[in-house]
Amino acid sequence: MPKVYMCSFCGGRIEPGSGLTYVLRNGVILHFCSSKCFKNFKLGRDPKKIPWSAYYVLRK
Ligand SMILES: [Zn+2]
Structure with missing residues (x-):
């Protein structure tokens, strides 16, 4: 079974x-x-501030 990675x-x-x-x-x-995630990473975006990311955190 090939290993499954998380983005x-x-x-x-x-x-x-x-x-x-x-x-x-x-x-x-x-x-x-996807290249979408890769591009956003290269742009230096923080996944915590991206609404479609699982790491997104709502600000209080
Ligand atoms: Zn992704």
Whole structure:
């Protein structure tokens, strides 16, 4: 069984064979379910502030 990863940005499940993997210079491996999540990560957006991300936190 191939390992199923969670998207590092939106927290969604990544089907085996889909999504993309990105390795940071410090060796941390990130997985993204789509180029949409990857683009948002590259833009430096905080997933906690993205409403469609599972990491989104409502501000009080
Ligand atoms: Zn995602």
